[in-house]
Amino acid sequence: MTVVPISYYLVLSAVLFGLGVVAFVFKRNIITIFMAIELMLNAVNLAFVAFARAYNQLDALVFVFFVIVVAAAEAAVGLAIVITIVQNRQSLNVERVNLLKL
């Protein structure tokens, strides 16, 4: 084996995405849940870059660029929301944020 097959990258991307889902579901800290979302976005980006290489398409790389830009905007707004929640609830635990829960 001299060159790594593209499918290896895709499997790694799937594994990272799965770990991101697991972190998203099991973590209780609202900031860590945000980081799990970033991990999933990173896994998708890896799949994009791998496909860009496999099919020799530059469009996928442009998409990765846009994903990174949207992730930056999302992180800014999301962390502002986190700060507001902590000011109102005095807790980072998502189980304390239960106004809409039946």
Added chain:
Amino acid sequence: MTLSVFLFFAFAAVAVLGALLLIVAREPIHSALSLILVMISLAVLYLLLGAEFIAAVQIIVYAGAIMVLFVFVIMLLNAGEEERTDWSKLAKYAGVPLGLILVLALAYWMARSTIAGSAGAAAPASAAVSTRELSEQLFRTYLLPFEATSILILIAILGALVLAKREE
């Protein structure tokens, strides 16, 4: 085993290890640092795939700007150890196997799709994507979406300011 294969397995292992550390760590700051580890190893994988510009952006924007924002908020809120909560029975007996099935199914289908598409296996080793071609694509074909993202960022800044402003 050539250098690129060795680098792939080394940094793939580091990425998976970092993702596991993110899940296991109880302090948010440890999670943030392990996520930075994942991002840097992904940047190395992008370099192996010939996407130099994306690798640089990954380091500068993701591992730099976004994660600094996360670390800053963790320090601002003085976020300590996560409170332990019992996993519900449903999470333990249905969630973990279903998560594993999701990972395996995703991996299987993604690996299969490239092999079936015949573009898969060994990509040409020399075809590094030049930043010039990428920027031509970005500023010609995708000019309008590119401009739209600048407005998106502006709105995000305004939204963050309005949200985080202390109410009088």
